[in-house]
Amino acid sequence: MKPRAELVSAEVPSARAMMATTARSRVRAPRLGSTLLLLAGYVVLLAGLAITVAPLLWMLLASVKPHSQIIANPLAFDLRQVTLENVTRVFEKTTLLRGFLNSALISGSHVAAELFFCSLGGFALAKYEFRGKDVIFRIMLATMMIPGLVMIVPLFLVIARLGLLNTYVGVILPGVVGAFGIFWMRQIIADVPNELLDAARIDGCGDFQIYRRIVVPVIVPGLTALGIFTFMGSYNNFLWPLIVLRSESMYTVQLVVANMSTATNTAWFDFWGMIIAGSTLASLPVVLLFLFFQRFFISGILAGSIKG
Amino acid sequence: MSTHGAAAAAQRPGRGTWIGRFRAWLGGSYAPYIFLLSWFLAFAAFMAYPIGYALWLSFYSWRGVGPPEPVGLENYVYVLTDVSTFWLSIGNSAYLWAAIVPAQTFGGLILAVVVNGARLRGRGLFRTTFFLPGVISLVVIGVVARIMFERSNGVVNAFLEAVGISPIGWLEDTDWSKPTFALISLWRYTGYTMVLMLAGLQNISIELYEAARVDGAGTVRSFVHITVPLMRRIILFCLIIGTIGCFQMFAEPYLITQGGPQNSSLTAGLYLFNQMGNARLGRASATTFLLLAVMLAVSLLMLRVGRDTSEAKS
Numbered sequence: 001m002k003p004r005a006e007l008v009s010a011e012v013p014s015a016r017a018m019m020a021t022t023a024r025s026r027v028r029a030p031r032l033g034s035t036l037l038l039l040a041g042y043v044v045l046l047a048g049l050a051i052t053v054a055p056l057l058w059m060l061l062a063s064v065k066p067h068s069q070i071i072a073n074p075l076a077f078d079l080r081q082v083t084l085e086n087v088t089r090v091f092e093k094t095t096l097l098r099g100f101l102n103s104a105l106i107s108g109s110h111v112a113a114e115l116f117f118c119s120l121g122g123f124a125l126a127k128y129e130f131r132g133k134d135v136i137f138r139i140m141l142a143t144m145m146i147p148g149l150v151m152i153v154p155l156f157l158v159i160a161r162l163g164l165l166n167t168y169v170g171v172i173l174p175g176v177v178g179a180f181g182i183f184w185m186r187q188i189i190a191d192v193p194n195e196l197l198d199a200a201r202i203d204g205c206g207d208f209q210i211y212r213r214i215v216v217p218v219i220v221p222g223l224t225a226l227g228i229f230t231f232m233g234s235y236n237n238f239l240w241p242l243i244v245l246r247s248e249s250m251y252t253v254q255l256v257v258a259n260m261s262t263a264t265n266t267a268w269f270d271f272w273g274m275i276i277a278g279s280t281l282a283s284l285p286v287v288l289l290f291l292f293f294q295r296f297f298i299s300g301i302l303a304g305s306i307k308g
Numbered sequence: 309m310s311t312h313g314a315a316a317a318a319q320r321p322g323r324g325t326w327i328g329r330f331r332a333w334l335g336g337s338y339a340p341y342i343f344l345l346s347w348f349l350a351f352a353a354f355m356a357y358p359i360g361y362a363l364w365l366s367f368y369s370w371r372g373v374g375p376p377e378p379v380g381l382e383n384y385v386y387v388l389t390d391v392s393t394f395w396l397s398i399g400n401s402a403y404l405w406a407a408i409v410p411a412q413t414f415g416g417l418i419l420a421v422v423v424n425g426a427r428l429r430g431r432g433l434f435r436t437t438f439f440l441p442g443v444i445s446l447v448v449i450g451v452v453a454r455i456m457f458e459r460s461n462g463v464v465n466a467f468l469e470a471v472g473i474s475p476i477g478w479l480e481d482t483d484w485s486k487p488t489f490a491l492i493s494l495w496r497y498t499g500y501t502m503v504l505m506l507a508g509l510q511n512i513s514i515e516l517y518e519a520a521r522v523d524g525a526g527t528v529r530s531f532v533h534i535t536v537p538l539m540r541r542i543i544l545f546c547l548i549i550g551t552i553g554c555f556q557m558f559a560e561p562y563l564i565t566q567g568g569p570q571n572s573s574l575t576a577g578l579y580l581f582n583q584m585g586n587a588r589l590g591r592a593s594a595t596t597f598l599l600l601a602v603m604l605a606v607s608l609l610m611l612r613v614g615r616d617t618s619e620a621k622s
Contacts, residue, residue, distance in 0.1 A: 037527050041422040045434055048419060052437055052499065056444075058463055074463035075470060117346040124343035132337035136344065143355055147603055149556040149577050153584060153596045154358030157365065160372075176352045177346045207339035213427035238559050243584070254447040258563055261451035272455050278449040283514050290443040294436060296502060297443070 010233055063087065063280040067273030077266040086277035095248055096278055099256035106171050106241070106252060110172065113176035114225050114230045121209050122185025127197060140179035148239075166246040175234060181226055188222035189215060225296040232286055253282045363505040367516035376590065383594035394595070396571055398602065400486060401555050404575065407490035408497075409550040411520070413543060415494070416501025421535060423502065424509045436504065436517040438499030446496075450563030453492050454479070457564075479565050482572040487558055489573055501546050508542035509535070548607050555603050576602070 051289045164170030200214045238254045368376035457478035465475035478488040521528045558577030567574035583592040
């Protein structure tokens with residue numbers, strides 16, 4: 001059994017990088033020129049770090065700062081004045097809590113459907129020879145290259161025709177299976193040894209049983225990674241739910257946050273604290289997910305780069 | 309290639325009958341087709357049919373109710389002659405492209421080279437932090453940036469004032485709105501590009517750099533003569549996804565300026581959205597295909613230029 005097949009492949013780059021580090025530092029004796037360059041490198045990186053972190057830090061601190069202070073004193077932060085008034089205001093004045101439930105429903109459905117359908121499809125492409133496989137493969141590749149914006153109007157027309165505007169199903173349906181996910185799972189299932197599958201077949205397992213009993217248990221890391229990218233994409237998506245959903249009670253987290261900013265036009269200044277606190281709350285799930293499962297993000301980006 | 313599907317075919321009953329022969333022709337099993345059924349359906353319903361339908365509708369005038377009225381090429385002509393908004397939005401997107409994509413790509417490359425440096429400590433910390441903006445939603449970035457870049461009370465101008473620079477009308481001034489969006493995009497995507505580049509750098513063998521060093525090449529020359537040529541494919545890939553992403557920019561201008569002031573931040577993505585909002589569905593369909601053509605043309609051009617330079621150098 002090789003439940004770690006994906007884990008290993010995901011870690012290869014960093015392992016190689018570590019080897020590179022030790023090899024290089026062994027060979028190269030520090031010289032003045034390279035020390036200066038290293039110093040310059042640190043300056044670039046620290047400047048980049050400051051620019052990256054400063055807005056996030058400001059947002060985090062502003063969400064626990066008294067609302068009046070955000071406007072009167074944007075650069076100051078006083079620990080003694082830390083307050084949750086902005087956060088409580090979010091829950092009193094907006095449907096963010098409901099938004100979290102809606103997002104959980106929509107993104108949860110996306111993740112569940114994508115994991116099941118893409119792993120099945122990936123299994124078919126990885127372990128079967130069948131007529132038309134090449135054509136299917138090529139069409140999938142082509143669909144991955146279509147920019148998302150191009151699909152918006154066509155999809156809207158179809159969802160409207162099906163009478164699914166302003167329904168959860170309308171938001172969910174176009175995202176239940178994607179070519180990227182199938183390719184991703186195909187890559188991972190290709191590493192499952194054929195002997196395992198043949199042994200199961202000799203024991204009398206049918207095709208679906210082989211998938212369920214042999215394939216699924218050994219591809220859990222690959223499924224986790226796909227689940228994470230799917231969740232991220234679905235949870236952060238804005239344009240599609242914006243187009244499909246009309247009732248505020250069905251708004252996803254992103255729509256609720258966007259609405260805080262756009263629906264308060266004249267009184268916008270009075271809501272800064274609430275908007276910032278809502279934004280921080282909305283970011284928490286993805287930031288935590290990212291920090292806990294970083295490795296999967298990096299491997300997913302790399303897979304994304306392979307497709308191009 | 310022996311796959312386990314072939315083994316399955318051998319023990320299946322019904323060979324020699326018509327249906328058995330059909331199955332053998334397919335490759336021995338219906339299972340892969342059933343396993344891919346969800347994708348077949350999704351492809352038909354949410355890719356092929358919608359694109360075909362939108363293409364058909366692009367020759368009709370339709371406002372969402374009643375039967376569509378055939379108008380021939382009128383939608384395309386309307387959009388292509390709409391200099392004051394459509395071409396303006398393409399121009400704005402091109403401006404944003406020039407301000408974002410080269411800087412993001414080469415900034416990402418430089419950061420990756422530095423992070424990949426042999427003697428650097430804290431590589432993981434830098435990689436994590438630089439990538440962090442990429443997981444935060446565009447909605448959050450949009451609504452918070454609108455507050456931070458606000459002219460009289462925003463934190464950005466407060467900071468500038470503290471260091472002695474007079475306040476800037478980031479979002480109110482027609483000359484500043486595009487640079488502001490470029491800054492926001494660079495903030496979000498440079499780290500993402502860096503991670504892509506980092507993966508490519510780790511595939512370059514260290515021996516090459518060692519050999520160059522023995523030959524007397526310094527760090528900068530190694531970068532120009534080893535790193536850049538060997539990274540050409542990844543650089544090209546980053547340029548293309550950056551370009552497509554740039555033309556699709558929608559959430560930021562929608563949330564921050566609604567394309568203003570005076571359409572100075574109206575992007576191609578926002579132009580398309582506005583036509584849908586006005587229920588000009590035939591026209592929105594035509595715009596979709598025109599934008600697709602623009603994005604395809606730019607991507608192919610970049611591929612061509614990338615290929616030509618690589619041939620010239622090798």
